[in-house]
Amino acid sequence: MKQALKFSVIKQLDGTLARTGLIETPHGSIETPAFIVGGTKATVKTLTPDQVAALGGQSILVNTYHLMLRPGADIMAAAGGVNKFMNWAKPTFSDSGGFQIFSLGMAYKKGIDATSHSEKGDALQAVHSSSQLAKVTDDGAHFRSQINGDKLYMTPESSMELQHKIAADIHMAFDELTSPLAGREYIKKAMDRTHAWAIRSLKRHQELNDEHLSRGENLQALFGVVQGAREEDLRQESAKFLGERDFDGYGIGGVFEPEEIANTVRWVNEILPNDKPRHLLGMGAQPADLFLGVQYGIDTFDCVAPTRQARNGALFTYDGRINIKNSGYSQDFTPIDKDCDCYTCHNFTRAYVRHLFMADEILGLTLASIHNERFVVRTVDSIRDSINDGNFFDYKKKFLERYYGVERAQDFLK
């Protein structure tokens, strides 16, 4: 196909930003809204590609920074791109490495998470710790490899070159994600830098696509990434700045808490062009994230939480999350969730999965990952159906009240 990516809206839910659609790529299409499965190092941890496909995964997101370190972008290119390398035939996304400026920089060894807040944000964000592995400048970001200490330097241009070698279908522009501790002054500075980087990313991306075109290869798509943290005017400025440029779609980055999703995503999606897909970066650890994201115009999500939490024993059920390692499940011979249609729930009991965890048997990680990933993928699929059927709001209320309890669910139903 000549176009890197084609997106069509199938149904727009009247009076809302919610919609269903179809993203078409050289590796096939994605029905949206869709949950993109986390496959950072060109593997969905503990799962084979067949298992990912069997649980309904339509697409996988890999990470440029991690693949640059190991095995290296040249090996990815020599293998014929990430799809061939990992034997995944369906569409792929790649993240730029921008997230690692945050996770290996300000967040490194700080215990910063979604609930971290501070009054002295600017001061904290401005101080570089000697132990952190990433430092940002206007030109790019310096990294220290966590594997062997190598000094690494990444720019918008080099990220695009790496991403084109990895050759996922959809790339993210190199961006700077600010810490939840950051104050407005720093958020503005990082957003301006992200915009400058977006223009540089787009330029280099187009040059690389021209090369693909001349060689008769598939074109690759690029999403611009909106920043601005929790500042309404900055989010709007960012959406306007990027929305006017020739990106194939948009990522919304820097969102940390479910409570932020409704506002942040709405501010941005009211401005971004309707005819391009919108990806919410890194959110999807709980059902509220998914319902709120879709309600305010998100087409695709990615999140590592379902697989990470699965490996740590936290499993989704339609009645809320459980920790399968709790002693109370030692003689519970029912499925993780009786209403779940995954391989694990069809074939194994809570007692057995708990046993595998307590005995440190690796099959437990796989069974738990299959279950959690299926739960999230299926939840987004069912949200898509509810939009097509016109009963999104009824479905949302029923789902969230069962999952969180009627009282807690109200926070997400306003």
Added chain:
RNA sequence: GCUGAGAUCGUGUAGUGGCAAUCACAGGAGACUGUAAAUCUCCCGCCUUUCGGCUCCGAAGGUUCGAGUCCUUCUCUCAGCA
């Protein structure tokens, strides 16, 4: 039977005259959101919501201002020898 070594939290240990309880494992609970993550945090003698209180170093006795620690006897364990 003889000789030697040993007995501290569920287990293995640290502590060798000065407020006992170190570390690890096992166990209990919580966290995790563009993966430094099969990781991290907390609890883990008894009572107490907290503050705190009470116990406690195999048993009994002795020396000492003071003993898990030194001495005696006993019980048990392990090793070697018979």
